[in-house]
Amino acid sequence: MKWRVIDTEYLSRRPWLTVRRDTVELPNGTVHPEYYVIEYPKWINVIAITPEGKYVMVKQYRHGLGVVATELCAGVVEENEDPLDGARRELLEETGFGGGEWELSMVISANPGSQNNLTYCYTARNVVPVDSQHLDNTEDITVCLLSEDEVREMLVTDDIRQSLMAAPLWKHFAMMKSGI
Known part of the structure; x- marks a missing residue:
């Protein structure tokens, strides 16, 4: 199920924006020549x-x-x-x-x-x-x-629109309610 990376080209390498274009082969043999990945730190x-x-x-x-x-x-x-x-x-x-x-x-x-x-x-x-x-x-x-x-x-x-913040807050309140 994992894709095979055939080639990688970096389009931008900046402190806050690193972007690469991968050429990948899917398990069924299809080659996707332009798959873009944005690299960020944790x-x-x-x-x-x-x-x-x-x-x-x-x-x-x-x-x-x-x-x-x-x-x-x-x-x-x-x-x-x-x-x-x-x-x-x-x-x-x-x-x-x-x-x-x-x-x-x-x-x-x-x-x-x-x-x-x-x-x-x-x-x-x-x-x-x-x-x-x-x-x-x-x-x-x-x-x-x-x-x-x-x-x-x-x-x-929906005043908190940042999904990476809304998700843990929703989980936090759900766990409080269930006593976990």
């Missing part, structure tokens, strides 16, 4: 919850859709960095929150048909402010503390 996101039950979210402009979005803390795992370490680092850098008890809730793919990376989704309970934000010069992020009801409402009304 990604993380964090459902961060304070001891008071507030969800630590971030608000930032998203140029692709041209909107200001409220989202989970998320980011890129650095080369040779463990995803959990990357998640802890991103939460601290973007929000100033840290500590707490951490667990991996799911590992998902944005699009396994054309992207080669995975997103590691963590839940961090009992996080507290430990530092100030340490943003990159390309980041303009506002921290928001939202109630469980506010986050649920954002999911129901």
Whole structure:
């Protein structure tokens, strides 16, 4: 069932956009001369919850859709960095929150048909402010503390459109409801 790669050509190798064109042969012998794959590093996101039950979210402009979005803390795992370490680092850098008890809730793919990376989704309970934000010069992020009801409402009304964030949040609330 696995395809055989006959040839690979890189069309772009930039820090945030690496694209290759593969020529592949399917198991039935059909050759597909132009199959495009976008290569990304591993990604993380964090459902961060304070001891008071507030969800630590971030608000930032998203140029692709041209909107200001409220989202989970998320980011890129650095080369040779463990995803959990990357998640802890991103939460601290973007929000100033840290500590707490951490667990991996799911590992998902944005699009396994054309992207080669995975997103590691963590839940961090009992996080507290430990530092100030340490943003990159390309980041303009506002921290928001939202109630469980506010986050649920954002999911129901499609105010959280980033699928890699909506999926772990839906799972989180489903598991809470079922007591898992």
